[in-house]
Every structure is written in C-alpha cells, then in structure tokens.
Amino acid sequence: MKAFVMKEIGQVGFVDKAVPRPGARDAVVRTTSALICTSDSHTVRGGIGPREDLTLGHEAVGVVHEVGDEVRDFQPGDRVLVGAITPDWGSSAAQNGHPSQSGEPLGGFKFANRKDGVFAEYFHVNDADANLARIPAEIPDEAAVYCADMLSTGFAGAEKGNIPIGGTVVVIAQGPVGLMATVGARLRGAGLVIGVESVPNRQELARTYGADEIVDFTKEDVLERVQELTGGDGADTAVEALGADATFQTAVKITKPGGTISNIGYFGEGEFVRIPRVEWGVGMAEKTIATALCPGGRLRMERLLRVLRTNRVDPTPMTTHKFRFDEMERAFEVSDQKIEDTIKVLVTF
Amino acid sequence: MKAFVMKEIGQVGFVDKAVPRPGARDAVVRTTSALICTSDSHTVRGGIGPREDLTLGHEAVGVVHEVGDEVRDFQPGDRVLVGAITPDWGSSAAQNGHPSQSGEPLGGFKFANRKDGVFAEYFHVNDADANLARIPAEIPDEAAVYCADMLSTGFAGAEKGNIPIGGTVVVIAQGPVGLMATVGARLRGAGLVIGVESVPNRQELARTYGADEIVDFTKEDVLERVQELTGGDGADTAVEALGADATFQTAVKITKPGGTISNIGYFGEGEFVRIPRVEWGVGMAEKTIATALCPGGRLRMERLLRVLRTNRVDPTPMTTHKFRFDEMERAFEVSDQKIEDTIKVLVTF
C-alpha cells in the first residue's frame, strides 16, 4: 500500500509498505478521510527526534478492514472513527485517570510517533473495542474526522479550565484547536468568551464558533483589554492554545486569583516555560495551571460524535483546503506553510 | 406600603406594612418586577408551617431605595437583582462551600420564610454588597428577574449533575425550573437532552430551550424510551425537577452506573423518598444522588446576568401571564391553579 512518510528529519514523501495485520484485540482500518495537523509539521522538523520512513498522520476515519480474534464489537465494513490518542486502558496511568499518559509521558500518542500513522491506505489500531467508535450514518466523514483530535483537544482545554456557568474565558490563538476550545468554552456555559487572534479568517471563524469578543494582539494590549472586558477582575479561565512562552505568560497574567490556566498548546522550544512571578501571586494567588493531551478512547469519541449528531457544532468550515491522497505532497506543503490562510487541510482516499 | 401576604395557612391578601429600614450592611429595595413561584403556593398551603401576615415572594428586581452605613458598592437609584437565597457569607456552612445552608438547613432561604418576602412595594436585603447585583442597562427587568431563582436553580440542577461534554441528560418535568435545567444541560455541553413532560406548551418550550427529545410519560414508558435513546446505556445524568417519589424513582432507574441523579425538586409530601434498591445497584452501582438549593449571592447573580447579556438564553417566553401588583390576588390564583397552562406569572410594580 502507499504511505506518506517522514523519510528523515525534514523530508517527506510516499513509500510502499505492507498492509498491517491486527493482533488479537486490534483492528486494521482502510482510511477514507484524514486531516493534517500542525504537529505533523513539528514531527517532520524533528520535534520528537529522528524517525525513518515513519508514516505520518493521526487524524483519520475509515472502514474496518480486518479485526483480531478477540475483537467483539467491530467487524469489517464498519465505518469508524479512531482517536488520535489510543491508550492502553489497563496501564497504570489509565487506571489513575490519565489514559493519554499510558506507559510513559504522552504514551497514548502512538500514531506517527511510536508506530505508523494514518496517512496510508490502511492503518493499525490497538485495542479496537476500546479505541474505535462507530460513526452514525448521518455524520459525514469530513465532520467525523475532526473528532479525532481537534474537538477532543479543544474541548479538553475548556473542560480542564474549570469554567463556571456564566464565567469569563479567554482562548489564546484561534487555530483549529483554539477554535474548538472556543466551542468548548461555549459548551461548558461560559458567559463571555474572548478569542485572541490576529488573522482575519480565524477571527471570523472564532465569531462563528461563539467568541463574544475578539482581541487582536497586534493592535491591542491583551491584558488591558481583558481587564476592561471583565470589569477589572481578570478571567475565570485562560486557555492557552498556542504553546509559546509569551502567550503562556499572558495566560497567567489575565487570569483572576483562583482562576485556571488550561494549557493545550504544544511547547516545542526552549529549556523553560516561564511563569511571571508577581502576576502568579508570588505562588499564592491560587491560579491553577492545568494541562491536557488530547483525550482518546471509544467513549470520548462516541460523546464527540453525539455532539455532531445533535448539531452542537459543525467543524467543517475549518476545512480551507481539500486534496486527494495522491496529492499528499502538495497538501502537506499547504498545511506546513499555512499557504493562503490555511486552517485545516482535508485529505480524501 | 402595600404587601401581599400569607395571612394564615390557606389565606392570602394585602396588608399595610411599614417600609423596612436597613441595618449597617443591608439595603432596602423598591420592587419593580417580581415572579410568582410554585413554592409560594407550597408556603401558603402550610409547607413550612404556620405564618401570620408574612409577605410572600422571593423572586424580584428593583431599585435601591436605602442602604446601611457600611454598604460600599451600592447606592440609592441602582437597578438591582437579588437572589432568592441571600446567604450569611460568614456562616460555617458558607465557609464549607454551602452558602444556601447558612445557619441551618436551607438557612439562606429567608424571603417569605424567615423574614418578609418581595411581594411588597419595598423589601429588605441582608448583606447588600454580597447579595445584590447591578443589572446591566441592556437587560430588561422582566428577563433579569428570572435569574433570582429560575436560572439559578435550574442551572444548579445541571451543574450538580456532573455532565460530561457530549453526555446524555434527562430532565424530568419541564416546569420553569425544569426548563432552565434543560438550558443548563445545554450550557454544560450535553450531547443529548431528553425532556420528560406531558403538557403541550411546556413540551414546546422545552424544544425551544434545547431539548433534543421529548418523552411524554402519559404515552410512553420513560425508562424504556431513555434506554432506547441512550443505546441501552442509561443516562449520564438525570435531573429531577419535580420533587415526587415516583419521578425520583424514575430518575434513579434511568441513570447509568456511575451516573448522577441531581435533585432540584422540592419534596413536599410523605415520610420518605424511596430509592429503588435493585436499580440503585443494591447500593453499589456508583450512582450519586446530589441535591441543591438555589445558589444565591452577588457573584452568582452577576454570572447569570452575563449569560443573559450575551444572549445564551432568553427566559421571557416562560412568562405566560402578566399582572400589575394591585392585581396580585388574581395573579396568585392564576399561578396557584395553573390556569390556562400557566408557566410563570410576572408582576410589575
């Protein structure tokens, strides 16, 4: 089969690979749609170290091709979604309530990291009964595929943010994860959602997805503006959806005492991420810093699909570009370079 | 001033009373709008014991008339909302996170219970800085007054229900509190909200407020229908918004193991409320039974007003009837008898 891989650091392309085979509890899925993620670019640039001919991609839907002997709930032909994170549910971390950390830090992140990813005609899924979810007929692939990572991660930013009904939330960066954090803030009942963003099409989508206010950090001081919008109190919750030292500092500063900084950004650079000491209340202002890696698993995916089915959100407007799998090289370039204000690139198989 | 009172058990009417005066931290508010609540009827029927010439009512907005010497944040002329529950914030229960229970069980419930209520030209508010909230100019009285009890109690039903994003929620009874619990379930991110109700105008409002499905218990078996709608799993959360032994039992039955029964109904009758033993998993199915009394206080009211201001919900369609204060006797009768499918009766001053 054809697979789109990271050949080495900095280089991508197609290679031929054998169709994978499932273990007793596993499944192999024939890919139908996939999304390219910024973290695919991180990986190619060496973010997780060197890899050789590693198939990229972790956001996909497809049709079950083959299942292992002990798989009970799925069979070939089932149309399925699989989370970007596929935990080992028996692991100590999962038993501790942190399945995404199974085995080791970020251990549930297997696709395009610990094993081949989903940018291939077929891909392998561990523990199929626990990590696959059947896609209801009324949900198109293009919508369902957003659950794998974008909805799951974005919503987690809101969930970890401890948002009270009527609370004030700032979501820093309105890329696809930030946009879904904006939706998530609305889904948790925030009374005021402030999106921080400078790119016009992202600002516009943020409004569509429920941001009450947009702060353009290139034109306004974010701290000042948030203070103004919150009556001087600061926000109940700041979701950091970028992963940069400067925006993390902003997140700490704009949060009120007793509030929560919820991080879903990937910090790719530097030895440290810095907390501004005074605005953190010299360590005593009861500002909690929470973090999440994309939650995976069948139950999570089923709940996200339910959110689509009952029309709480339509993620498809985030698709700015579509390509066929054989155009993958161009597709990856568009995503990687953010050509033409790319938000999300869909690949169909 | 004129006050509409419970003269004795079973009898209501107007009496003349002196305008109240505030203590050092208190305020006196001139009433502009009020709502009649089912619990006013409970009280008149003797639900909280005998009372003599007790002013009824606990849901009101108005204009500050006078404040005590130590009130810092409010002054005469301010347009304000006051929660139905006005806690003593320094009490042991409040320090324990349960301000509605301050002093004694349900101790924050003072209006028309421990002191005169709001169906009068003026009413008294304890601890004004902590229990009043300024109403933003763009929110009309008729909307703001719903925050006092209906939004606060209904939303609490959802909040205590531990609803996951994408979870399944059943709200039993779509009276005004149940309708706001339906809104609350949506505000917490429920992926499927099922309203149980038989009265047509309530069913219709329930749909407007976000119920995805309506189950008419006079025509269908609630347990069967919920099982069907949840794929046999049972609901993550059942909100009991009626307060009856039979519906409480239903709430326990329709909840999945590990789920939550969230009660916001007032149980007015009988020695016991009964848990069905087997469906409760013989005490071991990890179904939690939570309860709430309407949360009060300035912060709560400010957050609810924010929810109105950013148009998350418009409560005014619940107003089926409007009266002037001098028509209070008829207004009370309409509410009490639920004449013409009454949902909520607004009284203007």
Place this chain on the structure above:
Amino acid sequence: MKAFVMKEIGQVGFVDKAVPRPGARDAVVRTTSALICTSDSHTVRGGIGPREDLTLGHEAVGVVHEVGDEVRDFQPGDRVLVGAITPDWGSSAAQNGHPSQSGEPLGGFKFANRKDGVFAEYFHVNDADANLARIPAEIPDEAAVYCADMLSTGFAGAEKGNIPIGGTVVVIAQGPVGLMATVGARLRGAGLVIGVESVPNRQELARTYGADEIVDFTKEDVLERVQELTGGDGADTAVEALGADATFQTAVKITKPGGTISNIGYFGEGEFVRIPRVEWGVGMAEKTIATALCPGGRLRMERLLRVLRTNRVDPTPMTTHKFRFDEMERAFEVSDQKIEDTIKVLVTF
C-alpha cells in the same frame, strides 16, 4: 483440583474441577491464602440468584502458576495479590472512571459471580497485567489478602465521603469493612471518627483502628449522641457500612447540610431503600449520597500494599479464626454463623 462451591442455593461443599487455563492476557494463580466474606454468605443464600457448582470466594493471594502469551509483567512464581473486583479496563464504564461497573452494573465483580471464585487450589484472573499486583517480600500473605476487598472497600467509603482534614465522620457498623472505613477516615484526616457498634470485640478493634468515640446503638440514640459529639452540627460524613434501610436512614439524619452519606453496604432486601424526607432537607439540604463498589486493579492494589508496607495499618488483628483449606466447610460455617464473635476467617492452602 479441589474447589469449594455453592452447589445450589443454600448448599455448599467441595467438588473436583479442572485447573483453569489462561487466555492470552490472563493468568492462573495457585491460591495460598483467602478470606471468607459476608457476601459469600449472601451469594449462597441466593442474593445473586441461583448458581450451580460455582466456586465461592473473591479475596485471595497466591503464586502465579501460568500466564497467557501477551502477559508482560508477571511470570510463574510471582507472589501476587488480586483485587476482588477485576475490571475490563477498556470498557465504557472504566473509560468513564467507574471500572467496577464495567460491562454492566457491578460488572467488575466476577469472582464467585460471573465466573469461579478463589476458594480453589487455582483460580483464573482476567487481564493479568492490569489486575495483579506483586506482593513485596516484607508483607505476609495474611496481611496482603486483606487488600483485595476489606481495605479497598473500607477505604473507598472514606474516599467517597469527601472528608475534610479535621472533619467529623461517623462509620456505621464496625464489621471488617466498617473497621477499614474507620482506618480510611483516619487516613483522609478526619478530626473525629465515631464508630457505631454494639459487639464488644468490634468496639475494641474500632478503637484500635482509630475511632475516637464508640456509640452503642443498643444503649444510646445515635442521632442524639452524634449531635452532642459534633456540637449540634451533624457529621461531615456518614459512612454506611452495613446495608440496611434503618441504618441508611440514620446516616442521612446524622449528616450535616452539605455533608456526604457514603454507602459501602450491600442492600440485600426490600424493594426500596428509604431516604427520610425532612432530614434530607426536602431534597434541598445538599446532602450527597455517594456509593462505591470495591475498587480493583493493579494500581489500587499497589497503593494498598504500600499502605501496609509503610505500616499505616495492620489488618491481621481482624483475623479471629484460621483454617486449612480442607477444613473449609467448618470455616464457612464459622463465618456464616458469626460463631464466637467472628470478624474475619482466614483460610490457608
């Protein structure tokens, strides 16, 4: 091999069975020590319905005899503890944070219920890597075996009770689970632990395990005495460790508004368990009713073994009787009839 079984409702005895074989992820353990539980008696009396030649018992330690091909962390010869509850960790309930409910209500309870139990020379353990725990050399079998159910269930009563440091806790019934709930209350930092019990040797053990006060319900009114001991406030937490309608009602009554009733009792009788309406605050006193089934799994067992290893508690004084496996019939009778103030009966193999 020899197995001690429930032949039919009301009848127990030895039968010969084949030594079980493990599936790919399973293990078979050679039993070395086991404890008899009150729920074994419930089962024999028909509590979970009819069974034929079902091996009894769910509390055991032993030595790994054989493992399946996919078991990575255990091998024959390892000395191991297995929880009474052996969840399917990939199940929807486990992903939802309730592994004991995996598959169906109480679904993690497999031994002597859904499959043969541990009163046999060998027993089968599903998902060995996730459900076994290695026993440190310094912990004797007789102590370790108490972790399987007694410590895990008793501690869960405290954990679900939401005990604040310095809080007041009443543990109703000081059988072996109640005694461990008493220890659990101390481990969570309770400032006052009140044990309710009438049997002298249980009262004495309760004091040893950290009860500050004992209330003998045959001599004193429990509600009055708890009010007295808590300065009229009621308890922060009541742990119901018996499973009877009357004690459940007491638990609701003695809990303060905002407090928690934590049930770990098995309710074996009646159509209903009844909540006293008025003392429950007519459904609005914010008294939460939580329940738990014994938590299982490797991480839980490892944590409980750590508690033994660092001498937080010694469970062995609960062993009032010891028998060899070939004396099982007498052992069961002693446990079942609570002969000679039996607390716990240990069986060695």
Place this chain on the structure above:
Amino acid sequence: MKAFVMKEIGQVGFVDKAVPRPGARDAVVRTTSALICTSDSHTVRGGIGPREDLTLGHEAVGVVHEVGDEVRDFQPGDRVLVGAITPDWGSSAAQNGHPSQSGEPLGGFKFANRKDGVFAEYFHVNDADANLARIPAEIPDEAAVYCADMLSTGFAGAEKGNIPIGGTVVVIAQGPVGLMATVGARLRGAGLVIGVESVPNRQELARTYGADEIVDFTKEDVLERVQELTGGDGADTAVEALGADATFQTAVKITKPGGTISNIGYFGEGEFVRIPRVEWGVGMAEKTIATALCPGGRLRMERLLRVLRTNRVDPTPMTTHKFRFDEMERAFEVSDQKIEDTIKVLVTF
C-alpha cells in the same frame, strides 16, 4: 500599648500605639502567645514594599478583650485562635471558593500587611464571628497558635496536592510549613512520604512527623532518589514548601504524568518562576500546578483545633526557642537569622 513594628524597610523595634477598637462586627483580642514567621522577615526586608511603623506578626492566640455590637458568638474573656488570613467572606473571591484572595490577590492576608499585625498587646480582628475560633480548654496556647498559619498552610499543601490513599508524596523543604505539609500528607493517606531536607534537626522532626524517607539534597540527586523510591514512576504529588526557582523545577521533574505540583512556598525573587519544558511533558503530561495561600476562617480553625484535640499531631516540638514579648528584638533576630537551627520562635505575653 506596646507594639513590635517594622519602622521602615530593614528596621524593627517597639513603639507605643493606642489599643484598637472594634467595628460593629469586629473584635479586639489581648494577645497571649504568638509565633514569628519567615514571612515577617520577608516583610521587613521589603518583600511587600515600604511600611512605616507597621505592627508585625500574623500568628497569635489570645483572649477576647472587646467585641462590636453585632458580634453574636464571642464575648470578652473567650480564649480564641485567629487565622493568619482573615477573609472578607462576602467578597466575590470568597463566593468563588477562594476566600484568601478576597478583594484582591492575597487580599485575605491583612495582618502585618494591610493593617497592624499581632505582635502587640492587643490586635484587631475583622468579622469576629467568621474569623475567630474558641480554643477548647484541653489545648494549650502554645499548641493552638500553630493552627493560625503553620498547620493551615502546611495541610493546604497536602490538600491541594490531590493525594490518593497510598499515593507517593515528596515534600520539598522541611521548615515549619514543610513539616506540617508532611503531617498533612500523612493525614490525607499518603503511602510514602519523602521529605527533602539537609538540616539535621529538621530531618529528625520530619521523621517524627511521618516522613518515611529523607532525601538530603546536599548528598543525593533528588530526582534520581525519588525515581528509585517510587519504582521509576515519579511521585503522585510534590509539595513545594520553599519557594525557589530551583526547587520548583525539581517539583515538576519528580512528579509523574497526571500528578500534581502543590505550591505553598512564597516566591520572593526574580521576574519568573521557570517550568522545565521537557519534564513538564511539553505542556501535555497532565501535571497540574496548584497553589494555595493559607486558608483562614472560623471553620478552618475549628477543624484544625479538632485535629489537635484528638491528638493527630503535636506541633509544639517545632518550638526551638521561647521569649517573652519584652525580649521581642532578640526573638526576632533569632528567627530572622535562624540562629542555632531555629525552627520556630514562640513569644509569650
């Protein structure tokens, strides 16, 4: 009356002041015992900015001297404890569950900061009914006074640390707050408590207070040793009780994915506190960073006194030095310079 004050930055001494008078809800307390805190030294060095003749001290017990007209529960002659933090319970932050942040960040910290402290013959207490606690006869002043800050802050470190029963906890620095965090970790049920400390008398006290292991950072690598003691997993919880960039980094590193860093240290220096990026899991290892300022209030103090009354801990071995109030200059010097391995200096009046 005599008061021991910070005359200006860097200078302390006695001055004469008028005995304070209570407002309507306040009390004035005649001091009987007080403790000197490291933060008194911070303050004198300019940590909270310049002050002129500000009375120092925030840990004290005494006898009620005078109460305001609206105080109901206390009267002159009552022997009382007052928390170091005396919140405004009606404030927005308190209503939000963060009373220590009332009014502004760290706003509940009034003594020796926003008003005169307790190193005087008399001191003023706001909102007496909510902030005082009666001391039971059997608890001596010298023990009770430790509740004001040391127990409350130390225990908060454990409480915010989300410690599971049987979990592994590292407490960094075994000064008086760290020692009480060690006790707190035991009170929450930690199965392994590791104290990091190099000073011999603190190491010894740490063992007395329940540390299972001591790591001397001058002789061992803390990260390596914690990995070894936790079987390579890292700790469930790290309590940072020092307040230094280096130890904060250690706290992040030694915590397992999904674990909690609980900070109770005061960070007095530098623009930033730095999170080590990789060991924080590039922002995705679900390591939560929580912080607390000493919880205050009557309920908290009553619970801490209950802990003393039932002999869960004896704080008095931390008293390494005792002085009379007229020896305050020498007392302060001993505390400030940590002369002769000072842990805590008690002052009697």
